[in-house]
Amino acid sequence: MQNTAKLESQDEVVAEAGKIATAKAKPGMSHDDKDELLENAMMGVLDRNVAIPWFGNVEEFAKGGPPPAGGKFLMHYEPRLPQMPEKPTLMDYLKKRLLLSKRGGNHLLQSANLARKNGLPDKLVLACLLHDIAVVAHIRTDHGYYGAQMIEPYVDEETSWAIRYHQALRFFPDPSVGYEYPELYTRVFGEDYVPPNYVKQAYDEARNHKWYMSARLVTMNDLYSFDPNVKVDVDDFTDIIGRTFRQPEDGLGFDNSPSSHMWRSLIWPNNFL
Known part of the structure; x- marks a missing residue:
């Protein structure tokens, strides 16, 4: 069970911290410095x-x-973020955690929207909706593996497999389906970047697997340059989530699955223990 005791509401904390941070802000401060100033004010x-x-x-x-x-x-108490219900659903995590990141959230929504427009089956539309949940709200390193592990107990095996292996497939072109090495990667990793051996091994394994195209389709609908003017409503995916995601009765994160702890960490990301 969650500890729902509250010292202040989220709105009160943010409003008061905003006043303090604004008073201390200096002209020319970077965005990161302003974020740190607000964070320190919240803790105060x-x-x-x-x-x-x-x-x-x-x-x-x-x-x-x-x-x-x-x-x-902070310990089982996070007033800086929206309060989660006692038995949270995937949609609760999307609305109250994952989609708080405007850029990352839009990336997930637009990738899933593109997959739906391209006629992908529901289980792969879900894969596109959740393919970068680790990047958005958990950890970037090996995000495909983390993301797959988070959802494995609740989805079709092909869905989690596609998310796990899309991580490796992104680095390897497939001209037969029109997938090219992302220009973004050349810009951010450099022209000489070579993926480590474990990524190449994962690619080789996926390339010879019956679900290769499932993971490849995730990469093909993985928008690197999405249109900021396109608005996609997460509620549009309610039916797909209902058909493809097994919502635990006790709430996602409180059902004692192998990945429950990963979901709880999104509720209280800065617990001391």
Whole structure:
């Protein structure tokens, strides 16, 4: 069960922290600096420390880790984010967590929308809707594996398989279906980037698998340059989710599945333990 005790509402925390951060902001501050200022202001309002995973602050950990922090920490309480219901559904996670990221959320919605327009079966439209959930709200590294593991207990095996292997297939063109190496990757990784061996091995395995085209179709509907003017409503996918995602009765994250802990981490992303 969730601890629903609240010190302040989300709106109160954000409003008060916004006032503090605005008063301390200086001309010319970067977007990241402003975000950090607001984050610190929120913690001041809450009188709580935030436990940041080591991979979220690599530079500090490489120097020996952060100094001990006094006071209280966030623990099964996250007023900075919308309150989740006691028995959350996938749609709750989409609306109250994953789609809070405007760019990442639009990417998921537009990829799924394209897949639906292209006539993909429901289970692959769902794969496109969820293919980057780890990137958006969990971790970028090996996001295909994390994303697949999160949804495996609740979907058709082909859906999770497609999400797992789309990660490797993105790096390898397939002229037979018109898939080219993304120009974006050349820009952000460099012209000389070569995927590591485990990615090549995953590609070889997928290339010879009966579901190869399922994962390839995810990459082909994986929009790297989506139209910011196109608005897609997540509610448009309610029926597809209902047909392809097995919602646990006890709530997603509280059903003792092998991936329940991964969903709970989206409810309370900065628990101390």
